[in-house]
Amino acid sequence: MQYKIQVNQNLEIFDVDYVAKQAAGAVLMRIGKSVILAAVAREEKMVEEDFLPLTVQYIEKAYAAGKIPGGYIKRETKPSDYETLTARIIDRSLRPLFPKGYAYPTQISVIVLSADNEVDLQVMSLNAASVALFLSDIPIKAPVCGVRIARIAGEFILNPSNTQLKQSSLDLYVAGVKDELLMIEMRALPTQNDTTQAMNELSEDEILEALTLAQKAILEGSNAYEENFAKHKKQSELEFKSEEENLELFAFIEQNFTDEIKNAINQMAKSERAGELNKIAKTISKLETAEQKAWSEEDIFKALEKIKRKIIRKQIIFERKRADSRALNEVRNISIETNILPNAHGSCLFTRGQTQALVVATLGTENDAQMIDLLNEKNPISERFMVNYNFPGFSVGEASAIKAPGRRELGHGNLAKRALYPSIDENYPFVIRLVSEILESNGSSSMATVCGGSLALRAAGVHSLKLVAGVAMGLVFEEDKYAILTDIMGLEDHDGDMDFKVAGSKDGVSALQMDIKLGGIDKKILTEALNQAKEARLHILEIMEEANAKIKINDEILPKLEIFNVEPSKIVDIIGQGGKTIKDIIEKFEVCIDLDREKGEVKISASKNEQIKAAKEFIFTLTQTQKNKKFKDKDLSNFKLGEEFEGEIKKITNFGVFVGLKDGVDGLLHSSKIKHKVREGDRMRVKIKEIKNGKISVDLVG
The missing domain is CATH 2.40.50.140 (Nucleic acid-binding proteins)
Incomplete structure (x- = not known):
């Protein structure tokens, strides 16, 4: 059956009971010339572990844009970073909907079958996945709706086309259900005029104004999906894991070991805290009472974890006290060292409490840019600013091998990139790569990456528009009361109800990311959180400004660059037949050369200025446009070979x-x-x- 729904300025066409009928829920969704298949499948048997076994895959088929995959293997293989990040957005938006105790392995597959260059595939994919999930027998209270907000010429635009988004100073992606916001991703986009570049941060009030527009659109979309598809929803006969609590065990531990648990909580590192809880569990398991009651060490440890969570939350709500004795709005101690790596272009060791990031900046030429194939772009995109985030196991005391980056690493790196990108002057001639090595982690290493990354850029001599800092906020709800936490540590992130990261300069917010665990957030609380985050950001920026003033740039190891112009028609002379001339110049003078045929622009970079000067002189002679220009119009007809x-x-x-x-x-x-x-x-x-x-x-x- 086909449904045509006019919602949020889009005509959305859904085919239900048309394809993938053996899936638990499936839908074929169309907007314009884009077609997406979303299918939900689940296993019949629950997992024994206490977690939600949900996996989301977002897959772009090359044929959707009339392309054949590049590379040696002409088929889709490993997902691109964009596909991984899109799957992560869908996961974060849908995960809060699953009922407590749901433990069936579940797979949500979203496949792009046809791509319209003007259609936002991320928003469309989330909405397709949401409808497919709602149609299944998994008891979801209502469908999620996702929207994107742009700002062009000061006006907020709902669900812009891809062309409009390129003209926007804002990219705000919001997902929610009914009037509840579940997930927010926001970034400021730089705008360029003929002379200057503006960073275009948003104030807290502007963010709230944009979120109000998004909230209204989400309510409209969520209601429209529910009204149209409720009659197709499969009946649920699923059983859920009950909260098996051994009340006697709980009471025994609370009565006899509360002080020991509080001491374990004060062991701020994850590895130390887990070790202390394990010791307590072993101690209890050896008691005569535990043996008589047949309490297993595993049951005792689970009880300890739940009591630990209860203590932490009540302490925060009712005593306004945190595990490390900080005030709710207090940032941990910060120390900053720059250019500690003598042969790196720029480096910063940023330490905040027990979170430490070593961020390293490297400058390169156009040849070093990352080429990215996007489905809705005809040609590959050249990515000139890259942020790579690495999270080795030793940073949290785990003995695990260092592997290729997963979804979490890609997501954290992308968040830091979105925060820092508006501060980079688009006319900056070098390609930039930032690498964040997380050496220690106890809360918000992504925000440490932002802070360290901003200073690493300055340490590499990059004249960024403004310094950018980030802070992670938390939220705890308990008995109709709440507390907003500044600069959360891992303990508060794990046992809290919200993860809210805000990054920006002293003038506004450049990036924002929010995930809610409890199903929606009130705008009043969101306003408080934004204002509290602003106070923390300004405090961190003040410390960063002090560190910035002390930076000593490693000038001698930084690459040198010169840009000049020749007549565009002479670019072919620099290239030579089959590229022979330019190869000879590169090899002879040990330089890198980038050419712009249309502008006649020549970029020469090298480790020493002398090499650039010699190569430039050679090119001027070759093209006869500068020092040897007087030879340009000479008549050479009187000269003969061999003369x-x-x-x-x-x-x-x-x-x-x-x-x-x-x-x-x-x-x-x-x-x-x-x-x-x-x-x-x-x-x-x-x-x-x-x-x-x-x-x-x-x-x-x-």
């Missing part, structure tokens, strides 16, 4: 000497032909070897 001249050396360069022939015309004798030291004014006998593109090359005679 000999006794000439004076007019100029000596790294690549050869110029010998005067006749009529004010010089010939170039390549340095490889010169066997002894020469000086300007010396005379030598040469013969014409080549006449090409208004230039004469000569060889020695004899």
Whole structure:
């Protein structure tokens, strides 16, 4: 059956009971020329572990855009970073909907079958997955709806086209159900005019205004999906895991071991805290009471974890006290060291409490840019600013091997990139790569990456528009009361109800990410959280400004760059036949060269200025547009191959000497032909070897 729904400025067409009918729930969704299949499958048997076994896959088929996959293997293989990040967004938006005690392995597959260049595939994919999940027998109270908000010329735009988004100063992606917000991703986008670049952060009030528009649209979409598809929803006969609590065990531990648990909570590192709880569990298991009651060590440890959570939350709500004795709005101690790596272009060791990030900046040329294939772009995109985030096991005391980055690492790196990108001047000539090595983690290593990354850029001599800092906020609800926490540590993240990360400069927010665990957030609380985050951000920025003033840049190891222009028609001369000329220049002068055929722009970079100067001089001579411009219009018809001249050396360069022939015309004798030291004014006998593109090359005679 087909449904056509006009919602949030889109005509959305859904086919139900049409494809993938053996899945628990499936839908084919169309907007414009985009077609997406979303299917939900689940196993019949619950897992024994206490977690939600949900996996989300987002897959873009190359045929959806009339393409054949690049590379040696002509088929879709490993998911791209964009696919992984999109799957993560869908997961974060849908996960809060699953009922407590649901433990069936569940797979949500979202496959792009046809792609319209103007349709937002991320928003469409979430909504398709939401409807497919709602149609299944998994008891979801209502469908999630996702929307995107842009801002063009000061006006907020709901669900912009991809072309409109490129003109926007805001990219705000929001998911929710009914009037509850579940997930927020926001980034400021830089805008460029002829002379300056603006960073375009948003104030807290502007963010709330945009979220109000998103909330209304989400309510409209969620209601529309529910009204149209409720009659197709499968009846649920699923059983759920009951909260098996051994009340006697709980009472025994609370009565006899509360002080020990509080001491364990004060062991702030995850590894230390877990170790202390394990010791308590072993102690209890050896007691005569435990043996008589047949309490297993595993049951005791689970009870300890729940009592620990209860203590932490009640302590925060009713005593306004945190495990490390900080005030609710207090940031942990911060220390910053810059350029501690002598041979790296720029580095910053940022430590906040027990979270430590070593962020390293490297500058490169256009050849170092990351090429990305996007389904709705005809040509690959050149990514000139990259942020890579690494989270080794030792950072939390775990003995695990270092592996390829997973969804979490990609997500944290992407968040830091979104926060820092608006601070990069788009006219900055170098390609930039930031790598964040998390050396210690106890809460919000992604925000430590933002802070360390902003200073690592400055340490590498990058003139970023503003310093950017980030802070992670938390929220705890208990008995109709709540507390907002600044700079949460791992313990508060694990046992809290919200993870809310805010990054920006002193003038506003550049990136924001929110995930809710309890199913929605009130706007009043969100406003408080934003304002409390602003106070923390300004405090951190003040410390960062002090560190910035003390930076000593490693000038001698930074790459050097010069940009100049030649006549666009002369670019072919620099390239040479089959690229031979430019290869020779690169090898001879040990430089990197990037050319812009349309503008006639030449970028030369090297480790030393002398190399750049010599290569530039050679190119000017080659193209005869600068120092040798006077030769450009010379008539060379009076010169013949093999003709000999006794000439004076007019100029000596790294690549050869110029010998005067006749009529004010010089010939170039390549340095490889010169066997002894020469000086300007010396005379030598040469013969014409080549006449090409208004230039004469000569060889020695004899």
